Amino acid sequence: MSDQVASSVEAGKAETIARLRALIEQPPASDADDPVSDRDERPDHTGGEVARQIDEAHDVALRRLSVRARTEQEMREDLARRDVPAEAIDVVVGRLIGARLIDDAAFARAWVEERRHRKGLSRARLWQELRRKGVDDQSIAAALETLGNGGDEEAEVALEAARRRVGALRGLDAATAQRRLAGYLARRGFSPAVARRATQTALGEIDDEPGDG
Numbered sequence: 001m002s003d004q005v006a007s008s009v010e011a012g013k014a015e016t017i018a019r020l021r022a023l024i025e026q027p028p029a030s031d032a033d034d035p036v037s038d039r040d041e042r043p044d045h046t047g048g049e050v051a052r053q054i055d056e057a058h059d060v061a062l063r064r065l066s067v068r069a070r071t072e073q074e075m076r077e078d079l080a081r082r083d084v085p086a087e088a089i090d091v092v093v094g095r096l097i098g099a100r101l102i103d104d105a106a107f108a109r110a111w112v113e114e115r116r117h118r119k120g121l122s123r124a125r126l127w128q129e130l131r132r133k134g135v136d137d138q139s140i141a142a143a144l145e146t147l148g149n150g151g152d153e154e155a156e157v158a159l160e161a162a163r164r165r166v167g168a169l170r171g172l173d174a175a176t177a178q179r180r181l182a183g184y185l186a187r188r189g190f191s192p193a194v195a196r197r198a199t200q201t202a203l204g205e206i207d208d209e210p211g212d213g
Contacts, residue, residue, distance in 0.1 A: 053088040060084070061092050071104050072097065073134025104135045108143035116147060120161025123147070123154060125189025155197065158190045162202035170206070177203060 057079055064070060064078055072093060079089045096102040108130050115121050115129070123144055130140045147153050165184050169177040178199055185195035 050085075050087065053085055054091050057084045057088045057092045058095075061096060065096075065101055069107050069110065070102065071107050071133045071135055072102050075102060105139040105142065107133075108135045108139045109146060112143040112146065116157060117160070120157060120164065120188055122158070122189030122191075122194075124191075128189070154190070155194055158185055158188075158194045158198040159201055161185060161188060162198040163205070166202045166206055169203075174203070 060079060060082055061075060064075065070078070075093055075096065076089055079092065080086075084092075093102065111130060111133075112126050115126060121129075126144065127140055130143070131137075162181055162185060165181060166177075169180060172180070181199045181202065182192075182195050185198055186192070190198070
């Protein structure tokens with residue numbers, strides 16, 4: 001049974017890569033509509049060493065995308081670390097963007113949705129993470145707008161994160177527990193005021209539990 005499962009997983013990966021390759025290798029619609037327009041201005045990638053480099057870069061890019069989505073900057077850095085020439089990177093990344101297999105705005109929305117509640121991260125921390133991945137400010141702002149009312153929602157997420165963490169602080173004296181919990185929230189990017197309120201509420205709820213006296 002385990003061999004069958006492994007074979008199925010590998011087949012699924014191969015199918016995903018084949019599907020992505022089909023998308024990425026589709027010629028742009030403008031080529032068909034105006035076959036002469038920019039042809040003389042584009043470099044010739046039809047043969048030789050450059051064509052081999054592009055083909056290899058395609059394979060690397062598709063394998064990376066079959067694992068998880070990536071921003072344009074992440075993909076460029078991935079390929080550069082593998083010594084792919086800049087010219088080949090430009091071609092491959094351009095095709096990926098054209099096929100919408102790289103979409104920084106969509107990446108930002110998914111990143112915010114997933115990490116906001118699973119990791120309990122502040123808006124400031126999410127902004128920093130996405131900027132490090134090369135997402136532009138406009139796309140980040142649009143993604144963060146999906147979170148709703150800024151102040152109230154931020155406080156709720158901080159309290160949720162504090163409640164998940166507070167159980168690990170049982171048995172500590174009040175000052176130590178407060179310091180550690182506030183530090184935990186600060187590392188997730190919450191402001192001192194938001195972290196302080198969430199810390200006080202979460203620790204207060206522990207103190208009020210029956211049987212703690």
